[in-house]
Amino acid sequence: MNVDETDLPGFGVRKDFMTQSGRRLGVVTHRDGETELIISAWDDPDTCQASIPLTGEEAATLGNLLGGQRIVMQLTEEHRDLPGISTRQFHIAAESPFRGHPMGKAQIRTRTSVSIVAIMREGEVLASPGPDVVLHVGDLIVAVGTEEGLDQAATILRNG
């Protein structure tokens, strides 16, 4: 993917690319570290229809959502020939009882046979996380298993 990087003297740096649908999509990183999501207008790639200021946490969450989606898609593709196996992503909300605790405490594998294959955090992938990995609010968990197992895992992560 060809990402254009442009200096904005006095403001910061803009990184953007063209989507297939002809929209320009990108991020302006301000000098002080603030991020802004920019989306060009539908009829004019020069104009920004929306420029959305994001806090660090919001930017990381958006990165997780997009990155997690990609992992899920890849895994789904790989599991296509294995009937009964699905991939799903779970979000650790502020009210999750496991936030701030090691993942092993939820005992997902023992209780549901579901495997947690990755955690998306601040736009980064933690592949094959061990039971010691501490869960944070905003983490996106990618899990593989049967539909029933995934339903149970969702309930466990939400309610304990």
Next chain:
Amino acid sequence: MDPLALTLIELGAVVFALGLLARLAARIGMSPIPLYLIGGLVFGAGGLVDLGHVRDFAHLSGEIGVILLLLMLGLEYTARELFTGLRKSWQAGVMDLVLNFLPGAGIALLLGWGGVGALVMGGVTYISSSGIVAKVITDLGRLGNRETPTILAVLVFEDLAMAIYLPILTATLAGVSFLGGLQTVGISLVVVTVVFFVALRHGHRVSKAVHSENSEVFLLNVLGLALLVAGIASAMQVSAAVGAFMLGIAISGTTAHLASRLLEPLRDLFAAIFFVAFGLNTDPTTIPPVLGWALLLALVTAATKIATGWWAAARAGVAVPGRARAGAALIARGEFSIVIAGLAVTTGAVNSELAALATAYVLLMAIIGPLAARFVEPLVKAIRRPRGGGPREASARVPF
């Protein structure tokens, strides 16, 4: 009454009035600069109330205001940004200089103000207001637009051009001989080059020298150094403002952000007093006779800025609406036009009509600029939209 008490009361009244004006400007979404100027006109010589006591204070504060304005301008840029900006945009920058310097210089010659007047008025009409333009771009959410880097590159070029222009102007106004003038320009060029070199290679050291975790110490360091450098530059006839600008460029990284955050309120205060001080020295009765010329100059230089922005954006591959936006965004003139006119007026080397024309011109341009930037888009759309196709197109519009 005790003169000190009177001065305090007058000063308090002026600063408080500035606060009200700034609030009014924010309410109606315009730059406060024209209101400050009007405030100065009302309080100044020949105005409604003559506040003679604050003039000395206002004069010195105005000088500090200019130093802070340029110091902050320097802090906003890194040396690398200035370099790449210069390399990419010099054609647009030169076009900007020629197209916008000539109308001002021309009108000064036409009105018989001579070569010095032409040099001053050319500068006044040449330089866009970085402050107003940057604010308009952020307010209208155009930071991500494709034409924005072009606009910023033109501003960078203008600010660098000021580093050459101001010493020339200072030397000319001081009546330095041709040879002496060349010497001054030579010194300033050497200084600019050295500062660039230092900023690129050793910027972190300069930053380290002024940096402190204690914000009080930091503020005193930066402010003290800025005044020192500005004073030395001024003694070398290189213009105090340029010295401050160069210091700003040499300070980089987090130190620069921290410094701008600390200095911003100070700059706002002193810059506001600077505009008032300029207004104070202008007799409002001198404005009506030059108003016609100011309007003409405003129209011509709005057109030339649009042409500049249009051309520069077109070269960057931006479509017609973006070209129009780039042109309109550059129209606003403000602080630096007044800095230039102020330099000329305080030395007394120019006609008093020049101050009146410059004031009227900046009043117009500081108002027209942001308005033009805001309304150019619907205007271009209205012109470009094929007749009859409008409603269908509007209904096809998706939220994003």
